[in-house]
Amino acid sequence: MIAPIVMALVPMLPMLLMGAVPGAGGAATATAGPAVREVFQSYRDNVVAITYTLRPKERPTGGEGRKVEDAVCGVIVDATGLIVTSADPFPDPGGDPKTTLIPVEFKVHLRGGRPVDADAVGLDREMNLAYLKLRTPPLGIRPLRFAEGSRLDIGDAVVVIGLLSRNYDYEPIFYTGLVNALVQRPRRMYSLDIYLQDLSIGGLVIGPAGQPIGIIGEDVLKEAPSTDRMPSNVLSIFGSFTQGSRVGYPMVFPFSDFADEIASPPALDAGEHRSWLGIVMQPLNEDLIDYWKLDVGGGIVISSVLDGSPADKAGLKAGDVLVSLQGEPVRVTKDEELAEFRRQIERLGIGRTVDLVYLRSGEKRTIAFPLGEAPKTAWTAEERKDEDLGVTVREIIIDDIQGQNLEPTTRGVVVSELEQAGWCQLAGLQTDDIIQKVDTHPITDVASFAAQADRLREEKPEGTLLFVLRQGETLFVRVKTPFGGKS
């Protein structure tokens, strides 16, 4: 008895695809599209659930830290097993490594198969897209052929293929809807008139011509949706994961905007070779604009110029107010807008000349200098775990210098993790300690620490003496080694 009703409904759906609705127009709608079921069956295997575990980048003292499992939807785009998905699971760099959660252990759930391991291979924070690759792509993955240069218009009908939640084994689900807004900035995107549930962000969008046209993405909003800023790294009541103010409307991201990225995914960690000015920034808020009676719509107050950075070499100083970048006014008045300025600098790239207008003591000045390469962050810093000593160390980064108020010339390695009841923890070493010497050997980087650990393994002393900087004071920590007496 149910079947006839379903049958009665299905023939109506292609009508939507064909744009046979009032107000629909444009060249694409003139092409007759295949039936929704055909579209669905053709592309459902390309839409996959990706599960992952979020854990702190660095384990907090005295425990593993919080672990969260979550899932996103992604689209397999080629036969090598490249997957495009949302960058939501990837936090902004620069957060506290002990509380900021990073995604690890990606598993891709192919329809009707066992989960397959995947690795993150690329990240585009500006587009909020991430790229994953299956370690062993199964045979028969159908590469997507994108509609070239196709544009959508208001009223165009599209099909979205997403996924149901884990409770329903990530079964594919489709939605049909109309384009109900065209967005031009920060780039061309299309809003849809449908409410997408479950795992649909990252899902595939099929255009009126029946060809894949883009994915459903969430735009990164510059401003948080309300005045109550969401604290970083909270599980929302919907169970989805948001990092800071990274929330937005679901929008169609046309493939044409990132086709080149699919051909060659952007580096996973842009931090590896980011360009930077080398300043710590404070937004020029309305109060400061008023107070200083400035005729600008925003700007950046330099809170600190990092030693040896491009800004330092160019002579910028704390207290200078940047008001223009590359001839365009800087419109930063709030904390959450600083990230966009940083991205602008990153987009320019290493070596490019930056043209700045700034105010010093009320006087307008201009300056141009080449951008340098940003130093490493906690995310990209070299790190090394020594299983025998029960300690993980990483190189000192600029955040340590700033956060611990250290001399910029401080050398050593930072204790980022200690094995519970491991030799180093038993000796009283603490996370964030900076190891400056092992016995009499100065430690300058991770390699020199590793060399000393190897020496200990070879010489097998009963104990070793670490010279450590802890909260600005030095001390000696004697670590008993597991090697002593084992010769």
Place this chain on the structure above:
Amino acid sequence: MMRHLRLRTFDAQAAHVLALTVAVASVTALLAPGCAARHSGSTYTHQDQIFRARDSVLPALVHIQPVLQVYRAGEKGKLAVTGSGVIFSPDGYVLTNTHVVGKAERLTCTLANKEEVEARLVGVDPLSDLAVIKIDMRKAGAGVRHAALGDSTKLQVGQVVMALGSPLGLARSLTLGVISSLDRYFPESVLPTGAVTGTYNTWIQTDAAINPGNSGGPLLNLNGEVIGINARAIPVFGENLGFAIPINLAKEIASKLIARGEIARSWIGVSWQRIKGLGEHFGVSEDHGALVGSVVPGSPAADAGLKAGDVVTEIDKQPVAAIYEEELPRLQKMIADLPIGKSVPVAFIRDGLPLTASLLTRDRPTVEALQLECKDWGFTVEEVTEEIAQALRLPDRKGVIVSGVKVNSFADEAGLRRNDIMMVIEGRPIDSLSQYEKIYDDIVASRRDRVLVEVRRGRLQTFHVLKPVYGRDKTTGAQPDSGGL
């Protein structure tokens, strides 16, 4: 009314627990009669000793109810607490803790005969957590006398002791136990004000119940002599873990406080480590000397050329030994007792070679930072003392430090935070708290509604605009004399 009173008392006690960070240890350890009976014929003797000891010290016990001036969350306020003390001289000097009476506006004392008298603050010493107050013995009434102070070097672990005081405000309580340890070492102790304390002594540990409110009260032996000043307990996890300051240190500090009102100490700027277990790495035997763990830049030790890793064997021709960490307080005290501003020889071993240098000792500043409430802007500030400058690793002592910001105040709105150093206000550089106070008064008097503040925050420099509306408390929106319903 009764209900109201009870509530008030409990509030005060709850606040007391927080303010003094002396945690609750459970009340046990009463010597059961059966226990004494096991030593045949001794039951009477023990009980009699306890009575006699009690009678020697109880008349000297003081229940202190100070009203403290506190700066919390950006506001100046008052806090009623309870503590204990002991009269130790015929003319009414009372020993107690700095953390009991340190910032008292008023000191009301209830004596053993339940007579209530006001006391005068004689002197405090945050570094030892000891303090002396004075009551007028002529007003004390009958039945109040001073207690004798004993000798804390003659104590033994296992010796029976009693604690007297006002645990949780319950005045004139006596608890009984034994000395559990005589050389308990706490490396990092701080007072509720954040000031470092307990640097110069190891602690007498006892299982006689010590609770909040016992602070400042006497620990006595069976001879009825005060052998320690109860000061702390282990919070939350422990039971019957009370700690007292040895009376010999208290005697010395008290006499100095009475004579001069403050304690002068010398400072050389070294943080020390024990030598045990580390000697082999420095090529020294582990039976003498103390290891230099850290040298404060610009300190006398730095000027003398001492470095981390040096093993110091003599200071001012006196042998130095900190083989175990329990010996570190003695070494600290020996240095504190060196004459101030005098050049003293120091002998040390570096890379196996004996060397000498001379140290020019300096005064160790112990002044508690003065605070100021800026009611119209919603925060409190504190002067940058030498100690704070060192702790926060500030390049100088310029500016004033934000010690607290009231939630939703104008200061909060402007983004000011605790530990921000305010360097410049309205283009006027700040050099001291008194100068800041003048600038603040000027600006408030002129009703300026846009105030630019330049702040040093760690290594950063930030700007903030305060937008006060005078006569209105930002946090409540209430206006004075607004009447209303």
